[in-house]
Amino acid sequence: MSILVTRSSLPPFEEFQEEIQSMWETHWLTNLGVKHCELEEKLRTYLDVFNLSLFTNGHLALEMVLQALELTGEVITTPFSFASTTHAIVRNGLEPVFCDIKASDYTLDPSLLEALITEKTSAILPVHVYGNVCDIDAIQKIADKYNLRVIYDAAHAFAETYKGQGIGNFGDASMFSFHATKVFHTIEGGAVSTSNASIKQKLEMLKNFGITGPEDIVDVGGNAKMNEFQAAMGLCNLRHLGEEIAKRKQVVERYRENLTGISGIKLNTVQAVVIENYAYFPVVFDQYRYTRDQVFEKLKEHEIYARKYFYPTINTFACYSDRYDVNETPIAQYIADRVLTLPLYADLSLGDVDRICDIITT
Numbered sequence: 520m521s522i523l524v525t526r527s528s529l530p531p532f533e534e535f536q537e538e539i540q541s542m543w544e545t546h547w548l549t550n551l552g553v554k555h556c557e558l559e560e561k562l563r564t565y566l567d568v569f570n571l572s573l574f575t576n577g578h579l580a581l582e583m584v585l586q587a588l589e590l591t592g593e594v595i596t597t598p599f600s601f602a603s604t605t606h607a608i609v610r611n612g613l614e615p616v617f618c619d620i621k622a623s624d625y626t627l628d629p630s631l632l633e634a635l636i637t638e639k640t641s642a643i644l645p646v647h648v649y650g651n652v653c654d655i656d657a658i659q660k661i662a663d664k665y666n667l668r669v670i671y672d673a674a675h676a677f678a679e680t681y682k683g684q685g686i687g688n689f690g691d692a693s694m695f696s697f698h699a700t701k702v703f704h705t706i707e708g709g710a711v712s713t714s715n716a717s718i719k720q721k722l723e724m725l726k727n728f729g730i731t732g733p734e735d736i737v738d739v740g741g742n743a744k745m746n747e748f749q750a751a752m753g754l755c756n757l758r759h760l761g762e763e764i765a766k767r768k769q770v771v772e773r774y775r776e777n778l779t780g781i782s783g784i785k786l787n788t789v790q791a792v793v794i795e796n797y798a799y800f801p802v803v804f805d806q807y808r809y810t811r812d813q814v815f816e817k818l819k820e821h822e823i824y825a826r827k828y829f830y831p832t833i834n835t836f837a838c839y840s841d842r843y844d845v846n847e848t849p850i851a852q853y854i855a856d857r858v859l860t861l862p863l864y865a866d867l868s869l870g871d872v873d874r875i876c877d878i879i880t881t
């Protein structure tokens with residue numbers, strides 16, 4: 520049987536059935552129903568944040584928090600991410616400015632930030648890529664100096680903590696994705712956390728067409744509400760999250776045992792002040808006996824589908840390629856050409872991990 524890079528977790532069927540049963544009595548399917556409210560509060564507690572606003576997906580959550588913050592001009596971000604990060608900037612009529620990443624953990628390099636700030640800069644949008652937490656303290660220091668907003672794309676960092684605090688507590692706001700392929704999911708879904716209650720209030724309004732009352736539409740919002748079926752899936756998945764992460768941890772540890780200390784194979788750095796979620800297992804092949812593309816093909820011959828995640832970088836996408844000079848982010852290009860994300864999900868057997876590693880190393 521083939522192995523894909525990820526596999527969505529599902530609760531026992533009966534559990535989901537039980538969770539959605541009440542909807543056949545209430546006929547309340549969306550618009551902040553009981554499931555939505557219960558999940559929002561449970562996740563807020565779980566993430567240990569002040570305010571949380573649920574969305575129908577992570578991308579719209581990001582688009583709307585950028586709108587809520589009333590940003591203007593330029594937003595500095597990383598090209599080493601999923602398309603969503605930059606698209607959210609551009610779809611708000613803002614100009615992305617690409618900052619290179621650190622070779623050590625692939626997150627935005629704060630030492631390059633100041634040179635990119637102009638009088639048009641209004642915000643920084645870094646990504647906790649693969650769950651690697653950004654250099655939060657250095658980024659905030661620069662943001663404070665230039666009076667910039669900081670919005671974290673925390674799509675990969677659900678359930679993580681940094682120096683003992685929930686990862687959603689930093690910057691002005693953080694976006695989470697609950698897409699089916701993420702560590703915790705609501706089929707499709709997302710959220711914004713923020714310590715600022717007025718941002719939360721604005722998000723509630725924006726995700727429901729800018730409506731504040733039956734006859735009051737005060738802003739040009741959209742529709743990005745999470746529905747009751749999504750919330751019910753979230754309530755079920757949340758009950759199993761601890762064991763899911765524990766199983767992922769075992770898979771990651773097995774990969775590490777097998778691949779540590781091999782010349783030319785660079786594993787993801789473990790961050791001492793972070794409790795991680797084991798979301799991804801990126802490997803960089805740098806002067807290894809096989810190139811990244813060769814490893815990718817070797818695995819494919821055995822019906823094992825790793826992903827070149829993130830390749831290509833966003834600033835080389837066809838929709839942006841004429842506008843940016845990719846030579847300005849050489850580290851991102853270097854990593855993108857060499858990185859491969861190996862299969863990782865809770866039910867991946869340790870035997871399969873061994874098999875994958877054997878194919879890579881022989």
Ligand SMILES: *Cc1c(COP(=O)(O)O)cnc(C)c1O
Pocket residue numbers: 576577578579600601603604646672674675695696697698707708709
């Ligand atoms: C998944 C993801 C998103 C978008 O989230 P969706 O819920 O799929 O809309 C944004 N940024 C990153 C880095 C992601 O991995």
